[in-house]
């Protein structure tokens with residue numbers, strides 16, 4: 001048995017957020033499945049791989065909702081509509097100047113076609129541990145704004161995942177925005193992705209980092225690492241080790257030990273646990289070496 005053909009699925013193409021919320025509320029009240037079609041770059045692939053669906057989903061096309069595709073800066077608060085694409089991030093002057101790690105990350109996702117269609121919401125909702133966008137947003141300690149007919153609520157990204165590819169997003173909710181507090185002073189931001197080639201490759205390990213050094217000490221630190229645990233790692237032990245210390249005081253051995261504590265890499269088709277641990281430690285060491 002194969003999955004039903006796309007042309008047989010119920011399809012809605014709303015143009016406002018309240019319309020989406022109504023569709024989600026009505027559908028979830030009846031226990032029906034919904035798919036939100038943003039760029040389709042994850043869903044179409046998974047649809048081909050999956051077993052027959054229990055029931056045919058309602059497909060809600062998000063591409064006509066202009067309010068989901070905005071990039072705004074309010075003071076130091078960066079507000080990203082959830083359907084912001086990688087290409088949008090790469091082309092945004094605000095992002096390039098204030099959050100360059102997002103622009104650098106976006107430039108390494110897939111190739112031009114994927115960057116043009118793939119969105120942050122799709123990356124977040126799919127919740128792959130290899131998700132590049134999630135790692136970058138983890139370093140920025142992003143807040144996810146979820147919306148339903150009942151209103152909005154905010155979830156810190158480090159509370160968004162409840163397990164491998166599982167999130168707190170309810171069936172009647174959508175991811176509406178992603179918000180980030182950017183540093184008001186100069187910061188060091190970095191994105192490093194290790195994969196087999198520069199385009200189309202899913203990472204073996206990737207690290208996003210942001211640090212503010214004030215009076216010789218680490219005053220703000222944010223880290224996010226992909227492909228080293230069932231969900232994106234925020235590297236809490238490494239953050240705790242670095243905060244308030246001079247980057248010069250951070251020994252390679254201490255950083256290695258903290259990195260090892262924060263990740264649980266596995267062997268899979270893309271790499272081995274041992275190689276991932278080695279690369280993760282090197283990426284963390286290099287990030288802090290660039291601060292001193």
Ligand SMILES: Cc1cc2nc3c(=O)[nH]c(=O)nc-3n(C[C@H](O)[C@H](O)[C@H](O)COP(=O)(O)OP(=O)(O)OC[C@H]3O[C@@H](n4cnc5c(N)ncnc54)[C@H](O)[C@@H]3O)c2cc1C
Nearest residue numbers: 036038039040041042043109110118119122123125132175
């Ligand atoms: C060839 C190829 C290369 C790729 N390379 C990379 C890579 O280098 N790095 C990487 O991280 N990923 C990569 N991906 C994966 C994919 O492109 C990204 O995860 C992308 O961000 C998915 O976004 P989308 O808009 O296409 O999601 P979609 O496929 O449209 O949606 C995916 C899921 O998210 C849900 N969803 C969408 N929008 C919302 C919303 N607003 N609220 C709640 N749920 C929502 C959908 O219901 C669906 O379940 C690649 C994919 C392909 C096919």
